[in-house]
Amino acid sequence: MKNVHVVHALLAAALFGASTPFAKLLVGEMSPWLLAGLLYLGSGLGLGVARLIRDRGWRPSGLAAGEWPWLLGAIFFGGVLGPLALMFGLTLSSGSTASLLLNLEAVLTAVIAWVVFKENADRRIVLGMLAIVAGGVVLSWSGGEAGTREWSGPLAIVAGCLCWAIDNNLTRRVSASDALFIAGAKGAVAGTVNVGLAFALGASLPGGAILLGTMAVGLLGYGISLVLFVLALRGLGTARTGAYFSTAPFIGAAVSLLLLGESTSPAFWIAAALMGWGVWLHLTEHHEHEHVHEPMAHSHPHIHDAHHRHQHDFAWNGDEPHEHWHRHEAMVHKHPHFPDIHHRHPH
Template sequence: MKLSVFHALCAAVLFGVSTPLAKLLVGEMPAILLGGLLYLGSGVGLGVARLVRDRGWQVSGLSWQEWPWLLSAILFGGILGPVLLLLGLLLVNAATASLLLNLEAVITALLAWLVFQENTDRRVVMGMLCIVGGGVILAWPNAETLAANGLGCLFVALACCCWGIDNNLTRRISANDALFIAAVKGLIAGLFNCTLALLIGYSLPKPPILLETATLGLFGYGISLVFFVLALRGLGAARTGAYFSTAPFIGAFVAISLLGETASAKFWLAAGLMAIGVWLHLTERHEHEHTHESLGHRHRHIHDAHHQHDHEFAWDSSASHDHFHTHEVITHKHPHYPDIHHRHQD
């Protein structure tokens, strides 16, 4: 649980810092090309990292039933979402965009609870509302600014819808190699948007800007996504989305620390609300008798209460290992979260 929360917050930090930096690059190139280069930078960087880690190319481990989930997630989160966000950033200021980005957590949670039947309780809902409420207070624009940028707000809101869908689709395959998932998403989405931009007639930016964009994409979109997938594996979509909604606050905190900006009273009020929300999630206790249906999948694991199976190879019983394994039907009671082994509604 604690490690998964750490992964979710790492994802939020990287993405939160990348948003204002991406704003600086919006004027340097068209939104569709910028979105493509950000994802292409993440895909190439993570692809190289995976080759180094595995000492060569290794198969993905995804089954043929899982590829539609990944490709659909790439369509919504990798192709449509970034372009819509960057179009929005052309028309709205950073404060308004930060406010609207909190819609992602709400949409992610609603889809997880209503469509994908992920379990929840009052404490989790209250925690998410505190975190999202903190983001709203932090970046609240005046009514005139919001009304004047209606189209830009619509683009950002649609981007949040795409990412909410992406988060829930990615949850379905989060037991697989997070590095592979993030690398493939970056490569496919980046190549698609870059190719489309070049066909339209746009030109690549100068090498220094190209390198800056690729580096920002690697950290803000690539490594952030790796952490996000790892968090999905242990927390489920709704809880991961709630922790991830601290990204606007984290970005503002970094700006205050590094850029010398002053902290207003609403900043500290937002910080307090978000801290309460995180505390509510950290202290959640979800426990009841539940039944695990037969399930076959592959991921790194140790032989705990959920992993009691035989092996056709020699293995160290004290070490974690990775292979395809089948879970037998089991009914028991213990504290748990909607991780890859506890995806029941109640």
């Protein structure tokens, strides 16, 4: 199952990374606030329709009462503040520079996961994060524009990364629930709020072709990408998912160079090399030790592996994966693992 979650994270990165230069093209067509809102609204509407088709009608979210504050916090930071900061930063930065700076999201995600939520980190992960930070510093320091524009754009993008880092850690708390609902709810609520605020500030909708194009970019780069990201969180934990997701800026930078015809400086390639080394360290991590599973009960799609050796109190046709409420008894064993929804133990 690990390889499946890695694929989820890398596909999420590819979709989000490619969306950044397309957003750079669109940012001149409308206000940053309206653009951020339409990107998320496209995500929410598209995923909402997909969920209705999948479930053949409306189905409750399945979230427990204690999970709603985590989801609402994730929507506020990741759906409202994060994209607004990014869209503002794109107006003052090149698409390739913005794409590489987005690597800092993985660093900030991991720091919050380690410091606040006590997720495990080994030397390889920490060294990789330091390499990514060094790349971001080189990239920001080398901005060739004068005055406040040299820093305001990169700083706005870093602020967006911090918002998404908070979002990632909050989303992990609900990652065992329906990923399509989580991503769709974030898109619908965040998109509606941002579009409403943009209208209140005097913005107006762009032409039909640009409107549909913006919402399509949002569905792919923010909606489907987020669904895959939530699935990866479920299996890899926050910091590791962020590490795999940090490949997104390289995809965005490559698309920017091809699509926008942007030029690069030696500092750009130095930053790319540092960030690439950091990502490689993350992708080659191996974590194994004897650990204890405390008793717990929850519901999520699963197969009957070493962590799911339970009986069913209902008729089951043997299909896997399947989903139902189940209980885990206490157990002790050793195997390679990540801090997923079954491995949130101290070290």
